[in-house]
Amino acid sequence: MAKQVPSAPRSVRGSRSGRPIMALLDLLGRRWTLRIVWELRESTLTSRALRTACDEASPTILQTRLSELREAGFVELTDDGYRLTGLGRELFQTFTPLNRFAERWSKQVG
Amino acid sequence: MAKQVPSAPRSVRGSRSGRPIMALLDLLGRRWTLRIVWELRESTLTSRALRTACDEASPTILQTRLSELREAGFVELTDDGYRLTGLGRELFQTFTPLNRFAERWSKQVG
DNA sequence: GCTCCTTGCTACAAATACTGTAGCGATACG
DNA sequence: CGTATCGCTACAGTATTTGTAGCAAGGAGC
Numbered sequence: 001m002a003k004q005v006p007s008a009p010r011s012v013r014g015s016r017s018g019r020p021i022m023a024l025l026d027l028l029g030r031r032w033t034l035r036i037v038w039e040l041r042e043s044t045l046t047s048r049a050l051r052t053a054c055d056e057a058s059p060t061i062l063q064t065r066l067s068e069l070r071e072a073g074f075v076e077l078t079d080d081g082y083r084l085t086g087l088g089r090e091l092f093q094t095f096t097p098l099n100r101f102a103e104r105w106s107k108q109v110g
Numbered sequence: 111m112a113k114q115v116p117s118a119p120r121s122v123r124g125s126r127s128g129r130p131i132m133a134l135l136d137l138l139g140r141r142w143t144l145r146i147v148w149e150l151r152e153s154t155l156t157s158r159a160l161r162t163a164c165d166e167a168s169p170t171i172l173q174t175r176l177s178e179l180r181e182a183g184f185v186e187l188t189d190d191g192y193r194l195t196g197l198g199r200e201l202f203q204t205f206t207p208l209n210r211f212a213e214r215w216s217k218q219v220g
Numbered sequence: 221g222c223t224c225c226t227t228g229c230t231a232c233a234a235a236t237a238c239t240g241t242a243g244c245g246a247t248a249c250g
Numbered sequence: 251c252g253t254a255t256c257g258c259t260a261c262a263g264t265a266t267t268t269g270t271a272g273c274a275a276g277g278a279g280c
Contacts, residue, residue: 156255170261
């Protein structure tokens with residue numbers, strides 16, 4: 001049975017609360033989702049280019065995630081390939097502090 | 111075979127780049143990780159309380175994630191239960207915009 | 221027409237990850 | 251002692267992901 005693509009106000013895997021943040025955490029918590037958004041951050045990529053960028057991840061799962069991200073309104077497919085929508089770019093912005101944090105983390109823990 | 115807990119400068123599932131952000135995205139992209147950090151955001155929770163907060167997620171996977179989060183330095187176990195470390199709280203801070211974004215998202219897409 | 225690319229996307233079996241239930245040893249309280 | 255709780259684990263069933271292969275559609279060159 002296919003899992004629902006979380007779109008905000010519905011009930012979602014791991015949560016019956018319907019809080020949007022839960023739907024978002026659920027979507028972003030699926031494998032490769034965060035990575036895909038990250039790789040699309042500054043360029044439009046064809047599915048093959050995206051696969052290369054994602055260390056040859058399985059096309060099956062990439063397609064699945066891309067469908068979910070498109071349905072969620074974060075990614076769109078253009079003639080040049082996949083790219084973030086306006087909303088997707090807003091989402092990516094929220095990762096910027098995460099990147100800075102990752103650098104600090106690597107110095108403290110690594 | 112058990113996957114490594116990503117700690118910054120090592121090679122990590124889905125990435126040979128060693129960039130800390132990849133290690134972090136890998137860790138956060140595992141099921142329940144984001145949710146656990148979220149649920150610990152403002153209180154120390156025992157393992158059972160955390161399980162309740164996470165909609166009765168399987169204790170197996172919660173323990174696995176908690177181990178990873180502890181090894182990564184984001185969570186610690188005290189006499190009162192699990193809680194975010196200083197570093198973990200910093201990580202959570204980076205989610206704050208995510209929460210606001212989720213609200214906006216739910217209005218646009220949902 | 222044809223071949224030779226590349227595109228987005230899918231099938232399918234094997235490998236891995238997750239779930240759900242049960243229960244362990246340790247500790248504390250009566 | 252019995253009865254709780256705690257953190258944590260075993261194990262079998264199920265869901266998800268991986269890796270390989272390949273589809274149909276579209277363009278470029280012939």
